[in-house]
Amino acid sequence: MVRRGTNLDRVGGFNDAVVLDAIRRSEQLSRVELAEATGLSGQAISNIARRLLDAGLVREAGRLRGARLGKPRTLLELEPTGRYAVGVHLDPSVVTVVLLDLTGEVVARRPVDQYADDPGLLIDGIAKTIEEVIAEAGAPRDRVTGVGIAAPGPIDVERGVVVDPPNLSTWHLVPLRDELAERTGLPIVLDKDVTAAASAERWAGQGGSFVFFYLGTGVGAGLVIGDEVIRGSSSNVGEIGHVIVDPDGPLCYCGRRGCVGEASQPRYLVQQGVRAEVLADGIDLDDRQAVEAAFSRLCALAADGSVPARAIVTALAERIAKVVEDIANLLDLERVVFGGPHWEHLAPVLDAAVREALEGRFLLRAVHPFEVTGTALGVDVGAIGAASLVLDRTFSPDPSVGLTLDGER
Template identity: 80%
Template sequence: MVSTEQPPAVVRRGTNLDRVGGFNDTVVLDAIRRADQRLSRVEIAAATGLSGQAISNITRRLLVAGLVREAGRQKSTGLGKPRTLLELEPTGQYAVGVHLDPAVVTVVILDLTGQVVARRRAETPATDDPGLLIAGIAATVEEVIAEASAPRERVVGVGIAAPGPIDVERGVVVNPPNLAAWHLVPLRDALRERTGLPVLLDKDVTAAASAEKWAGGSNGRGSFVFFYLGTGVGAGLVIGDEVVRGSSSNVGEIGHVIVDPDGPICYCGRRGCVGEASQPRFLVQQAMQAGILAQGIDLDDRRAVDGAFAALCSQAGEGVEAAREIITAFAARIAKVVEDIANLLDLERVVFGGPHWDQLAPFFGEFVRAAMVERFLVRSVHPFVVTGTALGADVGAVGAASLVLDHTFSPNPSVLLLGPAESALAAAQVVSVER
């Protein structure tokens, strides 16, 4: 069964021990963030398991720090005076997100509530010099901060989402298959030097999964796989409301799962890897062979292939049979991989996204759903939902920024935010004032 039913969000419980004040501050902030409405102190106490006195102290600190604000009063129930309601103060903190895709660079700045305040998108320059690209990114970071009118001291840091594999500890982009000039580029430190802001680096798919968790509404709850459809394919994982990273933060390298023994030869030397069989150039080649697209498209010209791929998608959307067959077969290959991941990890949902999703969304989700209906093994126990991101093409950049905001809301953030100086780190952990 395929359904759109979603479970409720899980709120963490606090502890009333004094020594973990910093922990409790983040628990309270997190409870306010996750609530669908403004909360009273009594409701925050109920959601977190903290005492009324603890909530009173913590909310006072958060008000002084400018991270929450009072927002009206609850209707009186006739018992005592009406309760003051609290919500996040959007201008309390900002985070910048950069998504480096082989085709496009996206930069966004989020406020504390996770809303995009400003954004820039530009084609990834075709340069052999990563230094030029980094300088361009740094300039764009300054532009979005200025456009958002964000005070510098309230900008918590910059998150970068990059194609894998990456070396998270050293902040290095190792050797992404679709960015030929990028070999062992120390992206994190270079950007930190240029901006003076704390910077973290993470995988694009992990960032996208994190964006869903933060800003995807019901899409982002529980256990799901974010399936990235771009120049490459990849999978980001959230299990039990936690972003899964693996032993080296390189989780989700699914590109070499073999889905078609008769498929195209992959650069790894084998045949029919899902990454290669999902490349626009392969699908465009199939469309040329089927006579749907004009002959002679240069398959090594990324722009030409992107244009032809868009034409193929719109023909499939219009119901041109041969085009639909190519996209249906593509969807079936993806469905096979999704099924294996979902069964292995007992997931509730796949969320599709990435640069190609907007073109594929009108029909691709249906094809995948149809291909999966009879196959998902756990379906007799719980439904499995096939859906697409509501965050559009910004999802990777939003995710990178939300990984930075994660430091504000999580007592044990999942990634290391490295700052240029002690003071910047202290600013990033402004809520952890009690030790």
């Protein structure tokens, strides 16, 4: 849905964003089409187009032929190199940095090599990698709009603080936004990983109403309803890890058994694989890299047809389907999108298994279907989403993303 502008001069900045957003959504539009789409006058569109061209944010892209009257119309499209945004995805299993151009295309990406549990060392590594991706892309630094960070919750968005993520035990009240701003000199915006992932899907054109089910070291749910990203009162929406899906399941740190977060962790699945004798005994469950390697092996065995390995992943699908079912029925959603660092490993079995587990459970199926899909943005969806948060805050007319880049209202 293209937002409508106003012809009052004092909101020119808003109107510029309306026009820029309309061009982004349609890829190419003439000035006449922009006026029709935004409700702005022809003169207002001409003035805005001139400003956007002068700023290097849009470019002329040939002419539209076949117009009924007058000369062919000149098309406008985004200038990809007009601005850039950095995205950082912080997950206990992997930290990735990407650079997006103005169209949302990834022009450079790198994992952070200096991974460490110590927050200060990891932030140093992130800052170094940010400079590397900017240099790799050859992006002029003055066109880099800012850095978005997708971090596990809970977070304090107002202060830019990562509070106490359950799978990052040393991260207690870490002022990530300010620390990274000090190291890079760039504006920083911090948001939850699941919200960033949902924002990425929306930025890529997947609007409507859906839940993004994040599968990483932990699980979470990002929500888009009516094409709007839902954040909640403190921007911590999506904390689904303590939904109980198996009363006889593993003991969670919260003191209860069978929480979906604990029952979906690679560590727990690897334990099941060892018990089922599809994985070798002796895996150090406190060694994150060893657990990740064993988890990948378990998923590969399941995809290759190992009956006990496949049973473990299918049981996981049942647990996940229970949570998706409740969210979809409660909020009348159109689809679930799966993604996150572990989706690629699980998808060959989990995709079909979740579809089967959800069959017949969506109560409104007589009114509209419920779709199960995987993200089209790959393993970098969190980092892409983090960068899209910067683009949203910089260029979108959407009032729901009206935070400034330093986190102040």
